[in-house]
Each structure stands twice: as structure tokens, then as C-alpha cells.
Amino acid sequence: MEILATIGLVGNIIQFVDFSAKLISKSAQLYQSSKGALEENIDIETATNRLILLNNKIKDSATTAGDQSLESLCKSCSTVTIELLAALDKVKVRGKQQKRESISKALQTIYGKEKINKLERQLAEFRQELNLHLTVDLRVQVRRLMQERSDVPDLDSTTKEIIHAIAKQEEIFRTTHDRQIISMEAIQDELVNFRHEIIREIERHKRDIYIGKQEREVFSLGNVDFSIPPQLEFSRNTNFVGRDEILQRIHESIMSQRRQASDPIKLSIIGMGGIGKTQIIQEYAYKHQREFSSVFWVKANSYDSAVNSYFTIAQALVNHAGPSVQKTGLVGILDKTNLDYLSEAFARRVVQAVKYWLTLEGNNKWLLLFDNWDNLQDERMESLIPNGGSGVVLITSRRQDWARNGCSLEIAEMEEAASLKLLSRNSLSKYGESNQDDHNAAKEVVQALGYLPLAVDQAGAYIHKLKISVRTYLCRLNKNAKVLSQKPPAQMWPYHETVLSTWEISLKEIEGENAEALEILQICAFLTGEDMNEQLLRYGFEFARMDSLALALEDAMGTLFAFSLAKRQGADDGFSTHTMIQTCVRERLGQSDKQKFAEKAVLVVAGAISKIALDSRSNWITSRQLLSHVASCEKYLKSPLQNNEAFYSTRALFILGQFCSRFSQHDRAIAWFKKDLDGVQHLSLLASLEDRFGIATAMLFKGQLYEALAQFECLYAEASKNIGVKRALTCNIANSLGLACKKLGRYEKALGWYQVSLAEVVGIFGEADQRTLATLNNIGVLQKELKKYPDACKTLESVLRQKEAVLGEEDPSTLETVMNVGVVYGHSQRYDEALCFLQRALSGKEKYWGKDSPNTIDVKGNIANVYLKQGRLEKAIELYKATLDGHKKAYSHSMHQSIFITTSCLGDAYYRQGCYKESLKWYYEALSGREQILGKGSVQALETICSIANVFLKQGRFWEAIHWYKRALDGFRNACGTEDFRVRSVEKEVRALLLHLYGLSS
Template identity: 25%
Template structure:
């Protein structure tokens, strides 16, 4: 007799990595029973997929070996689902016995609910594999000795056969053998559907076209097919008249598609309705869904959720899933749809590697990861690229190099093969783009504009406040609203409805997939048009970028991604305008404030070149760019380079603003600092006093600019040993900063630090240490532990500890300071060298102390 005709006592379901343990169970059971184990029971030529399914159906007991690998074991999960289904339909004819190979895997959320309910065994010191085998044999003997159960099994088997004849499994797609990831989405979908809440019986899967919504629904249908009596599928996508990519879609009224599907389902289920009136199938099928439990209905591509409301039963007894590009589903009572995002980089890379079905060197795997990153985790694009590489036998490196040059042109060379995607990336979105153009030219222009931005964290302010730079259609639309930010929401809504963008709830920003950007860029007709949109990015970014005061740092950080793109365009395309120069200056000052001096220096150099090229020499922005570059030179200790820039800036600002202006005061304040660093204290004092008079006259004595000049003048007085005046000015400046800026501001920390330096010089070590620690805490919280200001304070603490003989604490602080300064300025910077020298002197003292102790 063929082994496929055998009635099996045991069917062993296991993960591939647990095959050795499975063999131990097989060896222990085979002398007492008929056991099916794939590696032992299949013979050459068997269709293993069919053979496994038949063997399990013909078995009395499915033994499920559960380990930490079970969640990722695709075929074992299929076998578990089948076992659960057989046991539910025929509880006396099929039994499931889970055996946990360790106690920890029992707590895994990946174990199907239907399996966790079963009485099980756990392999441990008290229950060895041999013990488990003995218990399995006892269960088998018990089942075979109960004639009633055997009789019930026969009756149930015939009932199962009868039910299977009527079962509808209407999924039109094959299961994708390379379906990757989405475990969290599948679990969330399943948990919501079986939660028992009436409102949860209908769930929506939403996301961008090509992101894998349909594939997720297909996977769910196959994964849980044995949990349902019937699985229905209603397809709402357009059908193409030709097979080529340039074909025109045949528009089919969505309502008619649903009616036709309901007619077919009524016929399959033998539900009566009036054949001459197809509309009667709607009510008939609705009634059936309210009267029959345990079914699944999937609406694929339901991009107009409101349309479905009249087709759904008020009291469904089964589960309903819809896939859609829509953004909201309130009309169906769905407030939180299942969001399908791009694949994480590791899963996207794994898909590409599996897709080409060949062994790879580690270097090729790196190129696969780079390609996955370029394609931004879009499953449709990954399938197109993978199919092309597989068919042409290209290396990932070669494909990546060509993709980076030709982008969509290369991607379009291969249509998707696996996954039942009907169209390529570009064709998938083309109809959406056209619909948006017809709906709103302003929204279409916003999509074009978004194509040239960083794809993530696009702030609404960029459109609301930069509208005057974004073209007539957007500008006119924004002006119609009293609140420009509300206008942006209205502009974005059509894009969200097609899932071409993702809105960030409560964040007033949105994101766009990189490949949507590439498709939009491909539609730009000329280099001049592309340049137009890029210049608009720069101008709009400059319009919204604030003056980088500390109070605006959070906004500056929020705009960083877009600012990097804009400044990148300025450098790459040599965009030389007043707006580009101004943006470089503002962004550079922010980078300088947060300690990124080298990057700031580069931006200031660019800004100066642009201002010199496009502005008159007495233009205020030209003076600003000179002053900004000089400030970074001084930080780097390049005082000789900084001086002529400051003198030129002073000349311009005196000419443009006069000598009673804050801009002029800023320049002479900075020149005073340069003189102080060069030990020219008399010259520094004179300039600081001028700056103080200007700030007092224009801003008043409670402004933090006034406090800054007062504070720096105190430092001059310390060097001149005018301690009483110095302490007075330090304290006055600190109180102004406390009131104007608050006690968590970096400038207040600077006051604490420098007052501590003074106290240390006076031998007031305890007072100094207290202030240093306060300053250190502020810098650590506000600037971070890699900022040079933080390094200054911990260096000063090290000096204090060294004077007190606390050498271990001093050494720790010196080393931390050296690491920060090397990272920021490099090992050759004067400040770095000074700290290294102090540390070496400390080590000598420590060595001397150690010798004395001996």
C-alpha cells in the first residue's frame, strides 16, 4: 500500500531548526505507532506540499514542537493552523498536543491563540523527551480503546467532507512564497478582529500604492483560512484593456463591481435572490452575513470607504477587511486603521536576497542593503528590482550603480512577477497623479514641490509661511484662508486620501515616500523647471527659518532635515541669491551655537562668497556674513584671519546703520573679544564699554545683549586684577540673564562658570565647585556632553580638583575634556594642547605622590 494511504497516528509539526529533536520523537514513537515526519516519511518524487497536507488530515494526533523559532517557521505555522481547523471541525477525530521545548517560548505572543488553549507538555528536568514520548503513547492507546470516539470520528469526518464541499475560498491571488515581515501588522489585525468588540469586526488596511496592502490581506486570508468557514474577496481595482504598461484603464463603476461580486457569492452559497434584479443580491447577501457566523469578507482597493456603507450588514457575524489608500474611515466606524508602512531596512534587504535565489558573498549583501535603502522599503519596487536581477543574473553592485544613474528608467525595465502586483511603480501612481491634477492644481503643485524636499518631517510652515515663493496656484490658495496652516491641511488632504503622503497627527508635518518623489521628478519636463522648484525650496526654507536664538532652537532642530536639503542644493547647484546667502548665515549660526563649528565655518564661507558675488559691498547681509565667519575663526583660534573680517563688518555696519545700532555693537563686541584673546585688554575694554553704551541706549539694561558685554568686560577686569569691579559686573550680568533668559539657558550657565573661575582665583573653592556643578548640569541638559562649552566647565572642575589634590577626579575630567576637544577642534588646537599639558602635569604629580607614599 502507498504510504499516502496510511492512517497516521501521529503527525509531527516542527520548525526546520528543530529537526533533530523531531527525529528523537519519531524514533521513540515509531515502534508503537504510525508516525509521519517529513524527513522520514516522504519519498523521492513526492509532491511534498500535497503529501504533508494529506498526511496531517489523515492523522489522529498532531504533535506540535514549539520553540523560539516557531514564530518564524512559515510551514510549521501552516500546519498549526490546519491542525486547529481539523480539531475544531472534528474534536473527537483529531487532537492537538503542543510540546514546548523550553518554558520561555510558552510566553511568546507568536503562539496562535488556538494552540495556547490546549493542554500541553513542557520539556524540562521533570519532563524529558522520553517522558513526553511515553505520555503520547498513553494518549494514543486511550483514544484507540474508546469505540465511541472512533464512531464519532467517522461521523465527524463525513460531516467535514460535506462542509468542505460548500466552503468558499474566493481569494484570487496565490500566496506569495517570499512574503516578508509584517508580523506586527498581522498580529494587530488578528487581535482586533477576534477582540469580541462589535466595532472591531470591520478593519481597514491603509497605505501607499505598492506598499503591500493587498499582499497583507492575502497573507491573512491564507494564514487563517482554517479559522473561517468561508473567505470572500471583492476586487475593486480597475481592469486594464491591454497587458502593456501604457494601457488605458477600463473604468468600472465600483458599485457595479460590488453588486456583481455579491451576485456571484449568492450563487456559490445558494442564497436565493431575484436573478432578473441583480440589486436584490445586496440585501440577500447582507442577510446571509447577519445570519451566518465564521466568515471573512475582504474588499480590495476600497479607495472610497463611504461607498461601502450601504453594502455592509448592520450586524455582521463574521469579519470584514478592506484595503485602501484612503486616509480616514470614520464613515465605517474605523478610527484606527492598520497602517502599512515601508519595510524596515533589514526585512527589505532579506527580501531582495531571497528574491534572487542564489548564494551571496558578504560584500554583495552590503550592496543589497544599499539597494533596499535606495528603494526605501517599497515592496513593489523591491519586487521589480529583484525580478530584474534574478532574470538577468546581475550583481547587486551593478544594478545599484545603474539605478543611481537612471532611477525609474531601470526600474521600469522589469514588471513585478511575484506578489500579483498588476502594475509597475510608476503606473501604480500615475492615475492618482492625474486625479489630483484634475481636482486641484495647487495640490498638484504642492506634490511637485514636495518631490524636491527631504522625504520626512516636512513642516506645514514651509507651505504656509513660504507660500509667496511657491508659485501662483499655491499662493492664491493659501491667501483664501484666514489661517494659513488650515489652508495647508486642505491642500494636503487629497494627497493623504491617496496615501501619497503620510500625515503626522498632532505634529503639523508630513512625509512622502522617496519613490513618489522620484516619479514626480521624472515628470518634470526640463532642467529649467527642475531648477525652478529647487530655488523655491531654498527661498521657502529661508522664509521660515528663524533667527537661531536659544528660544528658537527647537524650531531650528525641527527644520534641520529640510535645511540640509536646501543648503545642499545651494552648494551643488551654485544657487547664488540674497535668500540663499541669508539661509546659510542663519543655519550656520545655529550650528555654531550647538558646537558644530566646522560645518558652520563651511556654510559661512559659502555665504560670504555668495554675498560678495551678488550683493553690493555695503549690503547689511554682506556685513553679517563677514561677522559670522570671523566668529568661527576666533573659536578656532584663527585671530589673524578673523580681524580683517571684523574690521570690514564694522565699516559696513557703521555705514549702513550708524554707530547707535545693535548690529554695529555686535561687531565691536566681537572685536573686543578678539583683542582680549590677544591680551590687548585696554583696547578690549574700550570696545566693550562702547558696546555697553549702545545696548543700554537701544535695548535697555535688562536685555541679555547688554548682559553679554557686561559679562565679558568683567573677564577683562579679572585679567587686570580689578576684582571688585569684575565680581560686580559678573553678578549683575548673571541676574539680568536669570531674569531675561531663565536659569536653564546656556548664557546663564556661562555666568555661573565664569563667576566660579573668579571664586577659584580667590581661593573660594567650595563656592566655585558649587557653581561649576550647576553650570555643568545646565550644559549637559541643554547642549549635551560633547559640546565644547560643557568641556570648558569640566576642564575648570579638573583644575579645581587638581589644586585641591583630588587627582583621580581631576584626571577623569581632563580625559573627558580632551576627548571632546579632539572631536570638535582636533588634537592641534591650542585649547586641546593646553588641556593635554595640564593632564600630563597631573600625571607627574600623581607619580610623585605615589613615590612618596612608597
């Protein structure tokens, strides 16, 4: 064949072999890639096209070459091309892959390394064949060419160079071949090593998965996982030093008790304020958190703050506890839109739910931390401790009384070495013996501070803030020797003076550096130490026109943080101030200044309420926190008021009263209304009437019905005379008169007052106003009580249509009217329609309030009433009992009217069944509760007495029936008058019974 054709074919084969070897060498990148595939897609595409092109060239060259050995080699090249193309297609990156998929793909490729080895062997064979061909056959052909063609010597220099290069191919290819073999061996070694790395990585992940599974199984019972992320108040204190011995004693005490008891382990950590109790239990919790399935922090300095902590715990359970929280009833009740749930009853309900979760079977590795439980007079605090379960309760307190109440450990002052280390860390200075003067000064400082961690911590912060030496700080401390010598009574706090001295230095420094910071701290001293935030202060300052404090707030808070007089707490702008700092700040004030700052605190809280409470649906936890601040202000505010003008213009005391009344804090509300009424001079007539109306309303909801009714009657007369009937307050009083009469069972009078209110409201606000619709709703409900069912249907259906149009179908006010319509339909014997409306109300209220809300539970009771009227007694009894359980849970088994409404209904159901003994049991329970709550002469109690008389009548116990009828009759005549329909009804029963007994016909 032609020598040039042979040269071209050989050249193409050489290119094919080299390019193929390059592709195989690229496979190393496959194993080194975290994605399990080559990243340069474009290179692979190019490579694919190039490989196809080279193969086609070889085919074309082989057609003209005519050499059998080379043709055989060309066929082998085609086979290799097919395999390489298939391999390239597999390693293309087709999109992002997850780690597990990438590892899997890489492994699959590794397990296919036989293919790679096969290709490597084929390429090596190609090179050997080429070497053989070129060294033997091709060289022979070149010699023959040179012999046969006489014109060879006349060839141009380029052609001669090509021929001589071909003749030397044996040496060239041997060198190239050896180099490729070495490269492939290195690649193979890399593949083997990387495969081992992947296998080790997979084994490590498998071990992690197995260990994680084991850890979960430790804290699980069956399919229930009790593991909750630690709910600690603060981040771990990186400056915590010493205390190793006490931490070990705490752990040993817990471990020894755990081996002996199945009930919760209780351990009290006792010590004076500032001794480091909080930091010790916090460090213990962080150090041993892996040994507990859950860790919860409770701020126990007051019952309100402790309950707020339980709300936080409850939310954590809902967020993290999974199936284990389902049985507690928490899911659904923590609805931010429920204003009624800020009551004491709801707080007790949440506490009971959390305690129930802590006592679930298998939940035995929890840690509950009660910090600063110093108030032993509040008996409610004890109710927060779980009665069962087998977790651990750690309590910190200054009160030595805890030593007599189970296991306790007393915390002593820090050792000198630990105190020096703490001072060094917080001041960012070194007080080693290399600088003897500083070392001695530091020793004197911690000694003067009584080795109290809080005092040492603040001293360090003071030194760092002002960048002064420890000797300078000691000199300033010594200048307060008079303060240090004024030691308070030992029973209050043995080292009280040391802490106060440290704070006094900081307070004087702040006073000179940032007067606004000190004033803000003085106001905060009269609020609750926890649950404060900068936004609350800002709203309050703006409300009270303390513009300079509002402007300086951010810088002032920075100063307080720098001096460790306030600490960040929770998220956003929340902060807290230690109770002993508050004590120090208050005690350094004279009596006049104390009253001044207490009044400022009241104005701040009132301002925050007037701003935040407008959106209280989404700030229900904030509202609970505001209530604790209101309680704190009440404790410190005295009479007479100094800044009368501010309270006169802002109505701050009235705002606090309204806020407390809104959340069922009725006694506290009355106290604030009276403070406003008696304490603010020159109060306007309207303001005076509003305070008195607030007092009467609180009395009404406390159950003081007769007193409230009398107050409302006087108020309406005065308001009508002095401000006129066409005023919103007068309308509200008339509506409240109707409500009071309704609660007393004086339905006709209630209807009259509702109609008076309606006429006035329509005249002032118009027919479409929500106040008008609310009054119409009240009238419709009252018409139902009067058994005027057609009128009630007409009224309520009209109200419902307007509310749906204005408020929407799922608004809570609309849902309340939907329920009322369903109730009236039930009384009208339109049972299917009644159930339809009640189910709609139930569904809507469950969605809005939650399944365990009293509002939702009331709907279930009304559905049970329809079942009773239908004669579906078993179903009615079942639902009544569920309703009763729900109310008892919601109100923590306290005395509440809803509970005794349901017990009375159970009496009705068993009466209809003919189970008279069971019926009497429920009626007696209802009577007892109603007489305690509403009074013996209340209409509801008298109606229950009639029901008892009916049972005796059915049993044939006629004289007992007459006795109970007579008792009811006297009560109705006294409460409602002789012409009331209930009086006539009872008289008819008694007359018929007497006629029967004496055998008379008339």
C-alpha cells in the first residue's frame, strides 16, 4: 500500500490511543468528585465528538490502507470506541444530586472498574501492536520504498524527515508506552485508595445513624419520643469558673435519689442573693443535658412569672414533643387570638397540661429548674410541682426554709482563687503574681466583695467598661466605706452591704455618664424584673410624654448592659434586671422619689397597654407579661398622687383597671378604678361615671349580681340626668342593666333594658354598627329565654345576615350568633337545622379558639341539648359528660357557672331516662354550685330546686315534692314578683299536687 496512506492510518491510530488514554485518566476525577460525576459536561461532549471523529478517520484510512494487521487493529479501535462512548454517557452530570445518591453512583462506578481495567489492557495492546507493526512491517516498507524508488534521494527535506521519524518510531513508542503504563498504574492506585476512603466514609455514617438511633431509643417508650431541645433561659456562661465541688455534689445527690425513688427527685439549692445559684444550676444543666430527655427553665420569683414559664414550656411541647403531647390537650389551646385565656383558670389549665406530660409513662428523664423561688407565702407555687413522674426538680432560693423540706444543698461564697479568676475573666485583665501590686489589689477587691459571684462579676464589668486598674477600682470602693459599714439586718441578707456597695459605685458612675440610663433603671425598679422590653418602655415614654427618655433609650440600655445592671433576655429587645438591683435602686431613693418613680412606672405600663393591647389577639403572652407589671405597680403606688396632672390627662389608672377587668382580674380592676376615682383630683363627671361603671361591671362578673344591679341603676339615673341618654356610656350602662337582670332571671326587665339600649345605640351609631348588632343579639338570646321562639329566630337570623355581610362567616362574633340561631332552632323543634348550625359553629370555633376552649365546649353542650330534645338520651348523656370534663379541665375544677349548667343538664337527661337516683345526684351538685356562685335566691338555683321537686313527684314522694316546690315558689316570688311566669307555673304544680293528695276535684 502507499506509504503516505499507512502513515495517515498510523497517525490516526496513535491519536486514538492517546486520546483514549486521556479519557481513562479522567476517570480519576470521577472518584475525586463529591458529586459522583465529572463536572465539565462540555469537555465530555467535546470528547465524545472527538472520539467519534477519530474512529471515523481510522475507518476511512483503513479502507485505503489495505494492510491486514492495521485493519484488525482498526476493528479493535471501533470496539473500544463503543465502550468508551457508553462510559462517557454514564458519567455525564444530569443535575444536582444528593450526597447519598452521589456516593451510591461513585460506588457503582468503582464496582465497574473491571471495565476500566479492560480498556486499559486494550489500549496497552494497541500500543504494543503499533510498536510491533511500526518496528517491523512499516520499517521494511520504508526500506523497500527507499530501494525501489531512485528518486528518494531527491525527496524534499520535509518528506525525508517524516521517513526518518517513522524509522525511529520503535524508540519513540517504547518511551510513550512506558510512560502511559506508569500513569495508568498511578491512576489505579488512586482509584483503590479513594474507594477505601468512600467505604470508610459510608461506615462512619452508618455508625452515626446507629448511635443516633440508640440515643433516641434511650429516651423513648415504644413509638413515643420524649426528647425536647433544652429550654434554658440563657446561653452557657463562658466565664463560669470554679464550683466543681458543688456541681459534683448536686449530681451525686440526684443519682443517689434516682436509685431509691420513683417520684420526682427534688433538690433545693439554697444561698443568699448573688451567691451564684442560678449560674450553678444553669452550668449543671448544660454539663449534663445529654443525660436528660428534656430540660425546662421556670422563673419562680413569682407565681405569674412561673406560669409564664409554663406557657413557654407548653409551646415547646407543642413544637417539639410530637405524639407524646397529644394526650395533654395542649395542641390547639395555645391560640394567640383568645382573650379569655389570659385568665387564672386558663393559666391553671396550661400548668395542669404540662404537669400531665411530665408524668406520662416512660417520660422519666426530664429536668425542671425552678429559679429564685423565694416567695413561700404564695401557696399556688406548690401546685406547679408535678405530683408524679420520675424526673428531677432543681430549686434555687434564698430562703433557709427549704432546708426543712427535703434534700437541699447550701451554697457558700466562692473561694478566693475562683473569685480572682472570675474577676480576671470579666475585666479582661490578668492579676497573676507576676504583678504583685495588681494581684494584691485584686485579692482585696474580691475579699471586700465577700467573694460573691454577682458582685465580682459586676466589679469586673465596671473595670472593663471604664478601662481602669483594679487598684483604682479598689480606691473607689474604699471611698464608700460608710455605705459598706451600714450592714442591713442579718436575716435579710448577711452580705447585703457588699452587693449594694458594688452597685452603688456603678449607679454613681452612670449618673455622671448617662443620667437618662439611671432614670430608666429607677423606673424599671418598680416593674417586674423579668419580661421587660425596650418597646414597652418606648410606648410608655411616648404616652407619658417623657420625650428625653424615649430619645435616649437605645444608648441608655447600652450603658445598663455594659455595667451588668441589665441583661438581654429572650429574643428581640427583651431584657431583665436582677431583683436585688431593683432593691438597691429603690432603697437609695427617699420616700418622695420612690412615689415619683412608682407613678412614672404606672404611666409607662398604661402607655404600653394602650398601644400593645389594641392588638392583644396576637400578643396574648405579652398581655400576661403586662399583667405582672400592673401587679408590681399596684404594690408600690401610694396615695396621694404627686403628678396629678399626668394621671388626670392620660387616665392611666382607668386604663389599668379596664385592662385587668378585660382579663378577669376583677379584684385588681376594682382597686385601680377606686385609685382613679379617689386619688385623681378634679376628675370630670364623665371620668367619675366611667370608674364607677368599671367597678360595677367587675362586681357583676364576680357574681355580686344584686350589688352590681343596684350600682347600674344609680349610674343610669345619674348618666341620663347629667350627660344624657344619647351617650355611649349611658348605652353601655343600659345594656349592662339588661345583662344583670338576665343573670338574675328577670327576663322581662332585661328585655326592657336591652330595648332601651338598642334605641339609644341606633340613634348614636346607626343600625349597621357592631354595637347595635351586639344589642340585637342579646335581645334574641333573651327572647329565647322567654320562650318567644319565633321572635328569637327572626331577630337572630337578621343579626346573622348582617354580621356575615360585614364581618365574614368565620368571625368569632358571627360564630356566636350562628350558635345562638342553632339553639333557638332546637327549642323550636327544628332539630336538623339546629344540628346543622351548631356543627357549623363547632367547626368554626374549633378552628378559631381550639378544641379545648370554653367557647368551643359550650357548643358541644348545646348539641347535647338538641339530642336530649330528640330523645337520643344515651348520646346526650355521653356528650354532656364530655362537656363537663372539658369545662372542669378548662377551669381547673374551680367553681364556674358553666360546670353547673352542665350538671343540671345531666340531671335532666337521667330524669328523662327514669334514672331518678342518678338524676337527683346531678341536681344536688348543680344546686350546691349555683347557690355558692350566684346565691340561694338566684333564679338558676331556684330552677334547680324545681327540678328536684319534679323528681320527687315522679317517685311518688309527694310531701317531699311539696316541700321543694314551696321553697322554689317563695324564692321566685321574692326574686321575680308574684306575676312572673315561673311563679304561676310552680303554683299550678303545687295546686294540682294538693288536689291529688286530698282527693279534691278543684
